[in-house]
Amino acid sequence: MRSYQGKVLGLCTSLLNNASEAEDAAQEIFVKAYQALGSFHGDSKFSTWLYRIAANHCKDLLRKRSRQKTESLDALIERSGDEVQNLWEPSFDPRNSAGAAELVKKLLDSLSPDEMLILTLREVQGLSYQEISETLKCSLDAVKSRLRRARETLQEKSRHFLQAGTSK
Amino acid sequence: MDHSILKDQLFALYDGELDPASRRDVEAHLAGCRECRESYDRWAMTAKAIFPAPKPATSEFFVRTVMNRIHELESPRPVRRWDLSLRWLVPAIGMAFALFLAIMPASQTMSMDNFLFQEMSGHLSWVYSNRSPNNDETLQFIMGETQ
Numbered sequence: 001m002r003s004y005q006g007k008v009l010g011l012c013t014s015l016l017n018n019a020s021e022a023e024d025a026a027q028e029i030f031v032k033a034y035q036a037l038g039s040f041h042g043d044s045k046f047s048t049w050l051y052r053i054a055a056n057h058c059k060d061l062l063r064k065r066s067r068q069k070t071e072s073l074d075a076l077i078e079r080s081g082d083e084v085q086n087l088w089e090p091s092f093d094p095r096n097s098a099g100a101a102e103l104v105k106k107l108l109d110s111l112s113p114d115e116m117l118i119l120t121l122r123e124v125q126g127l128s129y130q131e132i133s134e135t136l137k138c139s140l141d142a143v144k145s146r147l148r149r150a151r152e153t154l155q156e157k158s159r160h161f162l163q164a165g166t167s168k
Numbered sequence: 169m170d171h172s173i174l175k176d177q178l179f180a181l182y183d184g185e186l187d188p189a190s191r192r193d194v195e196a197h198l199a200g201c202r203e204c205r206e207s208y209d210r211w212a213m214t215a216k217a218i219f220p221a222p223k224p225a226t227s228e229f230f231v232r233t234v235m236n237r238i239h240e241l242e243s244p245r246p247v248r249r250w251d252l253s254l255r256w257l258v259p260a261i262g263m264a265f266a267l268f269l270a271i272m273p274a275s276q277t278m279s280m281d282n283f284l285f286q287e288m289s290g291h292l293s294w295v296y297s298n299r300s301p302n303n304d305e306t307l308q309f310i311m312g313e314t315q
Contacts, residue, residue, distance in 0.1 A: 001234060006226045014219075023230065028235045031241070119255055122183065123219040129185050148179055151211060158214050 001030055004047065007125070008054050014124040015058040015116060018106040025061060029054045044134050051127075051135045055117055062113035068070075115150035122147060132154055171204070176206050183216075 008029055033053050040049050071168035110114055112130060121127045133143045177194045180186045186194060198205050301309065 002226070004232060009226070009230070027230070027234050027237065031237050034238050035241070081184055117220065119219070123215055129183070144176060144180070148176060151179060154218065155210065155214055158218070 006082055007047070008050065011051070011054050011125055012058055013119065017108065018051050018063060021061070022054045026054075027059060029057050030059065048131065050136045051121075051131075052137070055121070055135055059117055061115045062116060065109075066113065107154075107157060111150065111153060114146070115153055118143070119150050119154065174204060176290070178204060179211070182208065182211060 005026070008021060009026045012025040012029070013019060029050075035062060036053065040046065043165055111119070118132065118136070119145045121132050127135065129140055129147075131142050132147075133140050136143070139148075174197065175195070177186065177190065178198075181191060181198075183196050198208060
């Protein structure tokens, strides 16, 4: 567990954007993995199998969360002022600004759980196309097209985000 | 180069997923195409702003918590006395209810034939013959029923 703790917790944190929720989710994932150990036959790498459990668990949590009503992206942009513009500054790190971190969280929350998952696996966890296809159990072509669609959606939303921020 | 196909290749270049020959082709194209270069830079900038490098987070407390939960799952649950009695009570209640349902209709309901023979045995001739009762007989039947 010690070898995979960082990766699983990292994936949960990136996907759920909430430290305590991520820790609860990671605990649940390891317990689920322990209970399902009998179904692991070594067809794929252990880390891929564990990632699949983690991805499915987080996707369920994201689906539940997306059904709850939250503040709209536009309302948050209205409230956040200049921080939207700062996000695209080359030297800016959103982790150092609570407001910007909240904006990023909101932007990511506006994506579908599937888009969020594939982008996180690639951009944050740094999985290769092959590893993503094994984790999500889909073809390489499906990974490429899903990743492209998710990136285009994110760019579209962030463009709207940036325009709304600069027009104030 | 077709720009819609190239878009996939730009993402693949960004992800480091192109073979050396394709990589050379795409980089050569990027050097001469402002639109594609801007598209590539736009994604690189978006990704950097939205997906900062994750902080490694590991703790021994986390490991202990998960291990405790697993030990709880593994240890057999103590059997309480009321668990044992409930184990027999539920099927016993079910059996009693089924028996009740089986006996109930026989004692509470009566077929039409039984009713005719019990209640109208003296008047069956009206039913099985063509003779209709006269007024006195009808009156006597009604009075007899209501008394």
